Amino acid sequence: MREVKAFIREKRANEVMQALRTEGFESLTVSEAEGTGRYTQRKDSPSLRFPLAHSKMSKLEIVCRKEDVPKIVQVIHQNGGKGEKGEGLIYVSEVLEIYKVRTGELSKEDI
Incomplete structure (x- = not known):
């Protein structure tokens, strides 16, 4: 499994x-x-909560199968940007284990 964070x-x-x-x-x-x-x-401004932050962004997180990563990255790239600087970043990380909150058991169906 992988996590795509954009x-x-x-x-x-x-x-x-x-x-x-x-x-x-x-x-x-x-x-x-x-x-x-x-x-x-110029329109970026200091945050009231974080004095050093200047860019308001949205963070998307998706846990998916390894083979779905290229398609997800493509969709984010095609719809998230217009070719301008500062449009964001996409990270991909490996997910080692997934546990169910209800039971505390390792989820076999998702890995």
């Missing part, structure tokens, strides 16, 4: 999520994120 601009999040759903990737986590990087734009 940091994308807030204004693109709904479009990316809809495209992922269309491709059959319906289970994902979305949260608000703020960060810093080399990219700055």
